[in-house]
Amino acid sequence: MHILITGGAGFIGSHLIRNLLGRGDTIAILDNLSTGNFDNIREFVGNPRFSFAIDEIHNTLVLDRLASQADAIVHLAAAVGVQLVVERPTETIETNVLGTHAVLTAARRYRCRTLIASTSEVYGKGVSIPFREDDDLLLGPSSRSRWSYAASKLLDEFLGLAAYNEHGLPVTVTRFFNTVGPGQTGRYGMVVPRLVRQALRHEPLTIYGDGEQSRCFCHVSDTVRALQDLLDRPESTAGEIYNIGSGQEVTINQLVQNVIERTDTTSTIKYVPYNEAYAPGFEDMRRRVPDTTKLNQAIGWKPTHDLTKILDDVIAYEQTRLTTTT
Numbered sequence: 143m144h145i146l147i148t149g150g151a152g153f154i155g156s157h158l159i160r161n162l163l164g165r166g167d168t169i170a171i172l173d174n175l176s177t178g179n180f181d182n183i184r185e186f187v188g189n190p191r192f193s194f195a196i197d198e199i200h201n202t203l204v205l206d207r208l209a210s211q212a213d214a215i216v217h218l219a220a221a222v223g224v225q226l227v228v229e230r231p232t233e234t235i236e237t238n239v240l241g242t243h244a245v246l247t248a249a250r251r252y253r254c255r256t257l258i259a260s261t262s263e264v265y266g267k268g269v270s271i272p273f274r275e276d277d278d279l280l281l282g283p284s285s286r287s288r289w290s291y292a293a294s295k296l297l298d299e300f301l302g303l304a305a306y307n308e309h310g311l312p313v314t315v316t317r318f319f320n321t322v323g324p325g326q327t328g329r330y331g332m333v334v335p336r337l338v339r340q341a342l343r344h345e346p347l348t349i350y351g352d353g354e355q356s357r358c359f360c361h362v363s364d365t366v367r368a369l370q371d372l373l374d375r376p377e378s379t380a381g382e383i384y385n386i387g388s389g390q391e392v393t394i395n396q397l398v399q400n401v402i403e404r405t406d407t408t409s410t411i412k413y414v415p416y417n418e419a420y421a422p423g424f425e426d427m428r429r430r431v432p433d434t435t436k437l438n439q440a441i442g443w444k445p446t447h448d449l450t451k452i453l454d455d456v457i458a459y460e461q462t463r464l465t466t467t468t
């Protein structure tokens with residue numbers, strides 16, 4: 143299969159490329175290297191089945207050319223990360239909504255099977271745990287810019303499902319919960335790589351808020367396995383939304399204890415109020431747990447890596463990075 147991956151130089155994209163090239167697919171990527179990095183794709187350069195375009199998702203000429211050669215598109219390019227979203231809401235909304243519009247326009251022209259990356263953020267302040275795909279969604283007010291990420295991704299979902307319902311385009315929406323693993327940048331507020339880096343450098347481990355908020359962390363290799371299987375089943379999964387995430391819930395305080403134990407760090411713990419970490423009035427969700435029954439029924443998916451394995455993989459990766467950059 144010829145697959146176009148937007149945002150392919152990013153964290154999830156580069157893991158997906160490795161898998162898809164490994165099974166014989168031909169991959170083209172479109173990425174502006176804003177939160178992604180050329181180092182993520184360096185190992186693929188020279189492979190005759192891999193090509194890259196460093197450009198904006200809004201460049202419709204490039205997008206059209208790449209889509210014309212593709213059987214399928216995995217649309218991952220987005221403004222990502224809570225910090226980035228709070229600091230630059232205009233860019234977030236434009237990249238996510240106009241980017242998805244451009245991708246779907248090209249996909250419709252060439253009838254490409256399309257996967258659209260959404261996020262657990264769309265569940266907002268919902269309290270009916272675990273979150274199911276057909277739950278009502280409860281976002282905060284538009285005066286709080288952090289909700290612009292969720293709202294923009296929700297509009298992406300509507301655009302994708304409209305392309306399926308109105309135009310018969312085989313679109314599937316995937317709602318990722320926290321996905322972690324080797325290669326994820328800690329620069330944009332991603333908690334696991336940030337804590338591991340702080341621990342390896344014996345710097346204070348920063349916890350935002352009281353640390354009693356919980357998250358479920360899914361290994362990126364489990365996430366890309368789900369994407370790969372969904373790509374292969376357009377007949378049964380088009381027009382549907384799927385949660386992708388782990389059900390192993392952990393508070394940030396527990397996560398920090400795990401990081402301390404597994405790194406043997408001398409780091410202390412430092413609590414930072416949300417107002418200082420982000421913007422005044424920042425709202426966070428206490429819990430975010432996915433119900434993945436629907437995905438399991440569709441493709442037989444279950445996560446196979448627990449938190450210990452995830453942390454060990456991230457620690458090993460960050461240790462190598464630390465020794466090669468110092």
Ligand SMILES: NC(=O)c1ccc[n+]([C@@H]2O[C@H](COP(=O)([O-])OP(=O)(O)OC[C@H]3O[C@@H](n4cnc5c(N)ncnc54)[C@H](O)[C@@H]3O)[C@@H](O)[C@H]2O)c1
Nearest residue numbers: 149151152153154173174175176177178199219220318321
């Ligand atoms: N990692 C997670 O925990 C998580 C959770 C929920 C949703 N997601 C979604 O999954 C997708 C991939 O996320 P990721 O974790 O790999 O993040 P990432 O930042 O590593 O990947 C996003 C990629 O998109 C590229 N990009 C951004 N703006 C672009 C533009 N205007 N034109 C072209 N390329 C652009 C970036 O350079 C980057 O390579 C995103 O859509 C994100 O919203 C991820």
